[in-house]
Amino acid sequence: MSRRILPNPVIRTAADRLVVRWSGAFGLLLALLLALLPHAAQARTATATIQRIGTGLATLDEVQVRLTWPGDAPSGVLRVRVRHLVSPSLGYDFRDLDWQCPLQRTGEGAWRCDGELRAGRGPAFRFGIDLGVAHTDAWLMRDGSRIDVRRQAAAPDDTGIDLSRVPLAWTQALLSQAWSDARLTRGQGDARLVVSAPAAGPVRIAGPMTLRAVGLETADASIAADNLGGRFTLDMRFADTATRVALDGALQGGELLAAGAYVALPPTPVGLRVSAIGDAAGWRLPVLRWDDGSALRIDGSAGVAPDGTLRALDLVLDSADMSPVAERYLSAWLGSFGLGKLKLGGRLKARVAMVAGALQGIEARFDDATVDEPDGRFAFEGLEGDLRFSADATAVESLIGWRGGRLYGLDFGAAALPLRSADGVVELREPASVPLAGGALRFERFRLQPPLGERPTQAAFALAVDDLDLATLAKTMGWPAFRGTLAGRIPDARYADDRLVFEGGLGMDVFDGRVAVTSLAMERPFGVAPTLSADLTLDDLDLLAVTEVFDFGSISGRLDGSIRELRLVDWTATAFDAELHTQPRRGVKQRISQRAVQNISSVGDASFVTSLQGKLIGLFDDFGYRRIGIACRLRNQVCEMSGLDGDPGSGSGSGPGGFTIVQGAGIPRLNVVGFNRRVDWPTLVERVQAIGSGDLKPVVE
Numbered sequence: 001m002s003r004r005i006l007p008n009p010v011i012r013t014a015a016d017r018l019v020v021r022w023s024g025a026f027g028l029l030l031a032l033l034l035a036l037l038p039h040a041a042q043a044r045t046a047t048a049t050i051q052r053i054g055t056g057l058a059t060l061d062e063v064q065v066r067l068t069w070p071g072d073a074p075s076g077v078l079r080v081r082v083r084h085l086v087s088p089s090l091g092y093d094f095r096d097l098d099w100q101c102p103l104q105r106t107g108e109g110a111w112r113c114d115g116e117l118r119a120g121r122g123p124a125f126r127f128g129i130d131l132g133v134a135h136t137d138a139w140l141m142r143d144g145s146r147i148d149v150r151r152q153a154a155a156p157d158d159t160g161i162d163l164s165r166v167p168l169a170w171t172q173a174l175l176s177q178a179w180s181d182a183r184l185t186r187g188q189g190d191a192r193l194v195v196s197a198p199a200a201g202p203v204r205i206a207g208p209m210t211l212r213a214v215g216l217e218t219a220d221a222s223i224a225a226d227n228l229g230g231r232f233t234l235d236m237r238f239a240d241t242a243t244r245v246a247l248d249g250a251l252q253g254g255e256l257l258a259a260g261a262y263v264a265l266p267p268t269p270v271g272l273r274v275s276a277i278g279d280a281a282g283w284r285l286p287v288l289r290w291d292d293g294s295a296l297r298i299d300g301s302a303g304v305a306p307d308g309t310l311r312a313l314d315l316v317l318d319s320a321d322m323s324p325v326a327e328r329y330l331s332a333w334l335g336s337f338g339l340g341k342l343k344l345g346g347r348l349k350a351r352v353a354m355v356a357g358a359l360q361g362i363e364a365r366f367d368d369a370t371v372d373e374p375d376g377r378f379a380f381e382g383l384e385g386d387l388r389f390s391a392d393a394t395a396v397e398s399l400i401g402w403r404g405g406r407l408y409g410l411d412f413g414a415a416a417l418p419l420r421s422a423d424g425v426v427e428l429r430e431p432a433s434v435p436l437a438g439g440a441l442r443f444e445r446f447r448l449q450p451p452l453g454e455r456p457t458q459a460a461f462a463l464a465v466d467d468l469d470l471a472t473l474a475k476t477m478g479w480p481a482f483r484g485t486l487a488g489r490i491p492d493a494r495y496a497d498d499r500l501v502f503e504g505g506l507g508m509d510v511f512d513g514r515v516a517v518t519s520l521a522m523e524r525p526f527g528v529a530p531t532l533s534a535d536l537t538l539d540d541l542d543l544l545a546v547t548e549v550f551d552f553g554s555i556s557g558r559l560d561g562s563i564r565e566l567r568l569v570d571w572t573a574t575a576f577d578a579e580l581h582t583q584p585r586r587g588v589k590q591r592i593s594q595r596a597v598q599n600i601s602s603v604g605d606a607s608f609v610t611s612l613q614g615k616l617i618g619l620f621d622d623f624g625y626r627r628i629g630i631a632c633r634l635r636n637q638v639c640e641m642s643g644l645d646g647d648p649g650s651g652s653g654s655g656p657g658g659f660t661i662v663q664g665a666g667i668p669r670l671n672v673v674g675f676n677r678r679v680d681w682p683t684l685v686e687r688v689q690a691i692g693s694g695d696l697k698p699v700v701e
Contacts, residue, residue: 044070058087067103078103078113092173096120099127109133145170145188157198163191168214174205181308182223187214193234202239209234214254222308228254228265230272242279247272262332266292266324282306294320296329313354320347322369338528345370346383355391359424359450362389366400380405388421389450395422397429409476412436417446425449437476438469439485459495464488470510480549484510488517500525511549513541513558529570536563543582553596555628556589557582573634573681581629581644592662593622600661600672602687624666632679639679 046067053060062083069076082097101115114128117140126141136151145167150160168187175182191209214228232249250269255262271291277284283304290298300315319325322344326334334342346369353360369383382403388396401416413435420429427447434441445462449455468486475481488506495501505518516537523531541559548554561580568574582590629644643659662672 044068058085058092060085069103075102075104077101078115094119101128106130107132157196159195159197161191161193161195163189163193163209165190168211181218181220183217183219185215185217186226187216187228188212189214191234202237204235204237206233206235208232218308220308222258224257226255228256230269232272242277245274245276245278247274249273257332261329264328264331266295266328268293280306282311288315292324292328295322295324310354310357312356313352315352317348317350317352319349322346322348338524338530339373341374343370343372343374345372358391359389360391362387364388376406376409378405378407385416387419389426390421391424393423395420397421407436410437410473412441417443436468437472439465439467439487442466456497457495461490461493463490463493465490465506470508480551482510482549483545484508486510490520495525498525499523511541511545514539515541532566532568532571534566536566538562538580540583540585547596553599554591554593554622555596556591557625557628558585558588559583574637575634577631577633579629579631582625582627584627590625590665591622592625592628597623597662597670597672623664623668623670625662625670626665627663628661630661634681637681639681639684641674641677641679643674 046069048063048065050063050065051061053063060082064081066079067076068079077100079098079100081099083095085094085097086092097117097119099115099117101113103111103113106112110130110132112128112130114126117125117127123142126139128139130137134153138149140147140149144165146162146164147166147170148160148162148164150162151158165188168184168189171189172184175184189209189211191207193205193207193209196204196206208231210231212229215226216228217224228251230249230251232247235244235246237244250271251265252269253267254265256265257263271289273287273289274285275287277286285302285304288298288300288302290296297318298315300313302310302314303312305311325348326342326344330342331340334340347367348364348369349367350362350364352362364387366383366385366387369380371378371380371383373379380402383400384402385400386398387400388398390396398419398421399416400419401414403414405412415432415434417432418429419426421427425447426449428443428445431442431444432446433443442464443461444464445460447460449458451457465486465488470482470484470486473482473486486506486508488504488508490502490504490506492503493500494503500522502520505516505520508515508517516539517534518537519533519535521533523533538559538561543559544554544556546555546559559580560583561578564577566573566576584590627644631642633640633642641659643661644663658673658675659677660671661674662670664670
C-alpha cells in the first residue's frame with residue numbers, strides 16, 4: 001500500500017507545494033513518523049513525499065519516506081531519502097542523503113531506529129534516532145568519532161550537541177560561516193554545545209570544547225597553525241547583520257603564523273580571550289587578550305578588513321622576562337634580518353598602535369634589558385630608558401642608553417641616545433658618541449623612517465670615526481698585528497631597499513702610510529649573506545712593516561696601489577681589480593729577502609731568472625730590486641694575473657707569455673717572472689694562508 005499522508009498540524013500548502021515547518025532540528029523525522037505509524041499496523045508499506053521541510057536550522061527538499069512493516073512483525077524498516085539538505089546558519093550543504101534502519105517500538109509513544117547513512121557516494125556513517133514523548137536523541141558515528149544530539153520537548157528551541165573525538169574537518173562548514181578563507185587541515189575535538197534556534201532571534205552555538213593537534217591555513221597562506229591544542233568556552237551568534245564570536249580559554253603547544261609573525265607556543269598553557277564581531281565591513285575585535293605568564297602578556301583590540309588585512313591595532317605588552325620572547329614570538333621576523341639566533345633578557349613594557357594598516361605610535365620602556373647576537377655580531381648590556389615613535393605631527397621625545405656591549409667582538413662603552421619622533425620619523429636630538437677601541441664612533445646625525453604601506457624602511461646618518469686603535473682592532477678580529485689608527489668621516493649614509501650606501505669615505509693611517517676607503521656600500525646589511533662593495537687606495541705604505549706583519553719575508557721600500565670594485569659576499573671576496581706596485585723614494589733602500597722571493601714564487605707559480613743558476617739562490621740573504629708589481633683581476637673564482645705595467649716581460653727578460661713580478665737591480669740581478677696568468681682563487685688564498693702559518697715550505701731547484 002502506498003499513499004501520501006498530510007499530517008495537518010505540521011504541513012501547510014503554499015503555491016502548489018507541500019511545505020513542512022517544524023521548530024526542532026529533528027522535527028522532520030518526528031513529523032514523518034507521526035504520519036506513518038498510525039498506518040503501520042494496517043499496511044505492509046507506507047510512504048510519504050514532501051517537497052520541502054523547514055526547521056530552525058535547516059531546509060530539506062524532496063523528502064521521501066518509506067516504512068515497510070509487516071502487520072505481525074516486531075519491527076519495520078524505515079528508509080528516508082533527501083535530495084538536498086542545506087543549513088545556511090551552520091554552513092552545511094548535503095545532497096542525495098539516504099538513511100535506512102530497523103524501526104522498533106521502545107515504549108508507549110517511543111521509537112528507535114539505528115542504521116547506515118550515506119550522502120551520495122561518500123563514506124558510510126552510523127546514524128540513529130531515539131524518539132520519545134519528551135525527548136528526541138540522535139547520534140552519528142564513524143571510526144570511533146561520535147556526535148550526539150539531544151532535544152527536550154520542554155525546550156524546543158535548544159539542541160544539545162556532544163562531540164567526541166570528532167575530526168575537525170567535519171566542522172569546516174561551520175568555520176567557513178565565520179571565516180570563509182580558513183581551511184582546517186587536521187585535528188580532533190571534543191565539545192558539549194547547545195544550539196539555540198528561536199523563532200525570533202539569532203542562532204547561537206555555545207559551550208566548552210577541547211581541541212587537539214589542530215592544523216589550519218588560509219587561502220593566501222598569511223595565517224597558518226599546526227599541532228595546536230587547547231581548552232575553550234565558545235559562544236557564537238549568527239544574525240542577519242553580524243556574527244559574534246567569543247572565545248575564552250587556553251592554548252597549549254603548537255605553532256602559529258599570522259601577518260608574518262611566527263609563534264612557537266610553549267608546552268605550558270597560554271591564556272587566550274577573544275571577542276569578535278563580523279559583518280560586511282570586516283571584523284572588529286574589541287577584546288584581545290594573551291597571557292604567557294612572565295614571558296608576555298597582551299591586552300588590546302584590533303580590526304580586520306574583509307580581505308583579511310589588518311586595519312587597526314592597539315596593544316599593551318608586558319614582558320617581565322624577555323628571555324623566551326625571541327624564540328617564541330620573533331624568530332620569523334628576526335630571521336628575515338639574519339638574526340634568528342638573537343637572545344633577549346630583562347623587562348619590556350610597550351604600547352603599539354596601528355591605524356589603516358600603518359604604524360601609528362610606539363611607547364616602549366626597557367628595564368635592565370640585554371640583546372645578544374650569539375654569532376658575535378653585536379650585543380647590548382643594561383639597556384635602560386624609553387623609546388617613542390609618533391606617526392603624526394605630535395612630537396615625542398625619548399632617551400635610551402646602555403652600560404656597554406660588543407660589536408664584532410669589540411667592546412664598546414656606555415652611551416645614551418637622545419631621540420625625537422614626529423611625522424613617522426625617529427631622529428637624534430643631538431650628536432651622540434660611543435667609545436670603541438681606544439677611540440669613538442660619533443653619530444652626528446641619525447634619522448629612521450619605519451615602513452609605511454608600500455614604503456620600505458629608510459634610514460640616514462652621518463658618522464665620524466675618531467682614532468680607533470688598529471692594534472686593538474687587529475687583535476680582536478684575528479688580523480695580522482697592524483699598527484696605527486683608523487679615522488675618517490662619513491658625511492652621509494643612506495639605507496633603503498635593503499641597501500646601505502656611504503658618501504665620503506674612511507682613512508686609515510697605517511704602516512707609516514695611508515689607506516683610503518671610498519664608494520662603500522652594503523647590500524642586506526642585516527640579512528643573510530651581506531654583501532659589501534668598496535674601492536681602496538694605498539698610498540706610500542712602509543713595505544718592510546707590511547711584510548713583517550704578514551710574516552712574508554722582508555721587502556724594504558714604499559708601496560702604492562689600489563683595490564677597485566671590491567666585492568665581499570658574507571665577508572668572502574668574490575670580485576676585485578687589484579694592482580700593487582713599489583714607488584722609489586729618495587733615501588729608502590729597495591731590497592727583497594731570499595725568503596720573500598721564494599714565497600712570491602710559491603704563491604704565484606713564478607720562476608727565477610738570474611745571472612746565476614737558480615740553484616745558487618740560497619747562497620744570498622737578499623737582493624736589490626728596481627721595481628715590484630703584481631695585479632689580479634678576480635672574477636668567477638679565477639684570478640687573472642699580470643705584473644709590472646701589465647706588460648708581459650716588461651723588458652725584463654721574462655720571455656714570451658710571461659709577466660714580471662720582481663725586476664732586479666745590481667749584482668746578482670734577480671727577476672721573478674710569472675707564467676700562469678689564470679690562477680684558481682681558493683688555491684691562491686690557501687697558499688697565502690699557509691705562508692702566514694709557516695706551513696708552506698718553498699723549494700729551491
